[in-house]
Amino acid sequence: MGGESRYMGLAYVMPYVVGLLIFTAFPFLYSFYLSFTDYSLMSAPTWVGLDNYEKLFTRDRTFDKSLKVTLIYVFSTVPLKLAFALFIAVILNYRLKMINFFRTAYYVPSILGGSIAIAVLWRYIFADTGLVNMFIGVFGLEPVNWFGDPTNALFTITLLRCWQFGSAMVIFLAALQSIDKSLYEAAWIDGANQWQTFRNITLPLITPVIFFNMIMQTVQAFQEFNGPYIITEGGPLKSTYLLPLYIYEKAFKNFDMGYASAIAWVLFTIIMVLTLIAFWSSKKWVYYAGDKRS
Amino acid sequence: MTVTTPDIADELALTEHQVRLRRRARINAAIRYTILAAVGLMMLYPLIWLIGASFKTNSEIFSNPGFIPREPTLDGYIEGWKTSTPYTFARFFWNTFQIVIPKVLFTAISATMVAYGFARFEFPGKKIFFATLIATLLLPNVVTRIPQYLLFRDIGWLDSFLPLWVPSALAGDAFFVFMLVQFLRAIPRDMEEAARVDGANSLQTLIFIVVPLLKPAIISVCLFQFMWTMNDFLGPLIYISSVDKFPISLALKLSIDTTEAFEWNRILAMSVLAITPALIVFFMAQKHFIEGISAGGVKG
Numbered sequence: 391m392g393g394e395s396r397y398m399g400l401a402y403v404m405p406y407v408v409g410l411l412i413f414t415a416f417p418f419l420y421s422f423y424l425s426f427t428d429y430s431l432m433s434a435p436t437w438v439g440l441d442n443y444e445k446l447f448t449r450d451r452t453f454d455k456s457l458k459v460t461l462i463y464v465f466s467t468v469p470l471k472l473a474f475a476l477f478i479a480v481i482l483n484y485r486l487k488m489i490n491f492f493r494t495a496y497y498v499p500s501i502l503g504g505s506i507a508i509a510v511l512w513r514y515i516f517a518d519t520g521l522v523n524m525f526i527g528v529f530g531l532e533p534v535n536w537f538g539d540p541t542n543a544l545f546t547i548t549l550l551r552c553w554q555f556g557s558a559m560v561i562f563l564a565a566l567q568s569i570d571k572s573l574y575e576a577a578w579i580d581g582a583n584q585w586q587t588f589r590n591i592t593l594p595l596i597t598p599v600i601f602f603n604m605i606m607q608t609v610q611a612f613q614e615f616n617g618p619y620i621i622t623e624g625g626p627l628k629s630t631y632l633l634p635l636y637i638y639e640k641a642f643k644n645f646d647m648g649y650a651s652a653i654a655w656v657l658f659t660i661i662m663v664l665t666l667i668a669f670w671s672s673k674k675w676v677y678y679a680g681d682k683r684s
Numbered sequence: 685m686t687v688t689t690p691d692i693a694d695e696l697a698l699t700e701h702q703v704r705l706r707r708r709a710r711i712n713a714a715i716r717y718t719i720l721a722a723v724g725l726m727m728l729y730p731l732i733w734l735i736g737a738s739f740k741t742n743s744e745i746f747s748n749p750g751f752i753p754r755e756p757t758l759d760g761y762i763e764g765w766k767t768s769t770p771y772t773f774a775r776f777f778w779n780t781f782q783i784v785i786p787k788v789l790f791t792a793i794s795a796t797m798v799a800y801g802f803a804r805f806e807f808p809g810k811k812i813f814f815a816t817l818i819a820t821l822l823l824p825n826v827v828t829r830i831p832q833y834l835l836f837r838d839i840g841w842l843d844s845f846l847p848l849w850v851p852s853a854l855a856g857d858a859f860f861v862f863m864l865v866q867f868l869r870a871i872p873r874d875m876e877e878a879a880r881v882d883g884a885n886s887l888q889t890l891i892f893i894v895v896p897l898l899k900p901a902i903i904s905v906c907l908f909q910f911m912w913t914m915n916d917f918l919g920p921l922i923y924i925s926s927v928d929k930f931p932i933s934l935a936l937k938l939s940i941d942t943t944e945a946f947e948w949n950r951i952l953a954m955s956v957l958a959i960t961p962a963l964i965v966f967f968m969a970q971k972h973f974i975e976g977i978s979a980g981g982v983k984g
Contacts (some may be wrong), residue, residue, distance in 0.1 A: 396808070399802075399804070400807040403813060405797065406794070406813070409855055413851040414816075417828035417831035421828065477721075486717070488776065495728055502915075506916040508955075510936055511952070524747075603752075613825065616917050641830050642833075651830050
């Protein structure tokens with residue numbers, strides 16, 4: 391805009407640039423450096439080359455277990471949550487009365503889900519004599535040992551995150567509502583049934599938001615900390631000991647900053663590679679309106 | 685089902701067909717409402733039960749799956765409020781607000797300024813900085829956490845509230861900046877240009893023209909930041925070590941660890957109090973959101 395120097399804009403973004411350098415760029419590079427060092431806070435970091443990584447991949451049983459559990463958690467939670475969010479969004483998209491009421495009701499868990507209070511509630515709900523087992527008892531079934539069994543314990547955390555499907559659902563719903571209604575009329579005239587309509591019209595048109603939700607939820611799921619920390623405390627038998635818990639313990643309990651940084655970088659690399667694969671594959675399955683391919 | 689072209693001559697068949705379609709539609713709607721109501725109940729029952737349970741006695745919590753307490757008591761609240769520490773929960777609420785208030789306030793100010801810079805100006809390095817903003821959106825915090833901790837240790841900020849909000853005051857939450865940039869791009873520049881013609885400088889334009897137009901978006905930034913900060917656990921867990929500085933999230937964790945034999949009614953009562961501010965803000969803002977959208981953004 392006239393009258394002011396071309397550096398005016400830079401003045402406005404200056405807080406961001408300063409913050410970026412101090413709190414993001416420098417820590418990002420420094421953690422990469424730390425991952426090649428032995429650093430226990432008592433003395434300066436000492437360079438150990440690839441030792442940390444070598445130990446991680448060859449001699450660290452906890453890391454193997456933790457990595458496996460993390461992958462199982464992410465690849466079960468994200469698809470379940472997104473499928474459920476999409477299913478509910480599709481139902482809400484029919485012109486139903488009370489849509490606002492339902493949308494609000496479904497969104498409340500998303501607002502609260504990250505809080506410790508809800509993790510505490512979860513810990514109670516799935517306790518041996520907790521709410522879920524009381525309900526199961528009403529139907530005359532045996533109570534389930536939720537936290538004692540490795541598979542069940544991880545599943546309680548998956549359930550907690552699926553319970554928070556609201557934010558993904560709101561994004562799906564907005565996309566569904568923006569679809570041109572005349573497309574459905576055309577399909578109906580052509581004699582398509584509901585499933586065909588969904589499969590061939592709705593689904594392709596919302597692939598951009600599926601892609602968006604998928605990336606966001608995956609990045610988030612890989613960083614899950616509160617759930618396992620509070621609800622299961624990583625157990626039993628480390629069956630819910632996700633990588634962020636391991637990093638936390640190494641860094642802030644054992645103060646083994648070098649090793650913790652190496653684990654963090656492995657986690658970061660996995661997230662980055664998966665994101666890149668997703669972006670690369672998106673050319674094949676994500677449909678953008680106005681695009682010539684179809 | 686196949687939709688056959690109705691035979692116009694055969695009116696009886698047509699109406700039968702219509703009746704069948706209408707009945708189908710009614711059954712479908714009934715199925716949809718049933719699913720929605722069942723899911724809604726599943727979503728809300730844990731919360732409703734939580735509120736009910738906070739008024740129950742400890743033994744009833746483990747025997748009554750219903751949410752209405754048989755012998756309502758305030759014991760959970762009274763005993764829970766006292767905590768097992770020398771402080772009451774009032775202290776932990778006060779600590780939480782000492783983090784939340786500066787964080788929300790400075791996030792709103794810095795994110796608005798930075799978004800304005802990106803959306804309305806050309807300057808050297810803009811493309812690179814904007815690209816880093818997008819990259820930061822996807823950057824997992826887990827890689828920057830350890831050096832950030834070391835940095836705050838070196839400047840002597842450990843066990844204070846500063847590490848929890850200062851990065852946000854420098855527009856550290858890329859998501860909010862990005863969101864405001866998107867909003868600004870959708871707002872026509874006419875009014876701003878008119879103001880500039882009338883002699884307003886860019887800062888005056890920002891404060892008197894852009895901020896009022898962006899108000900609904902800025903409010904939602906504040907809202908999300910409020911919720912996220914109230915819920916934040918890992919940040920305080922890393923940086924805050926003295927109990928007298930604990931926010932609610934850490935105090936709740938402490939109460940699970942220290943309460944003898946799990947006095948669940950106390951813990952659940954304090955959990956209810958912990959989520960109350962977020963619930964109040966959410967329901968108040970619901971209305972504000974709708975108003976913001978129906979006001980229609982740009983007028984004139």
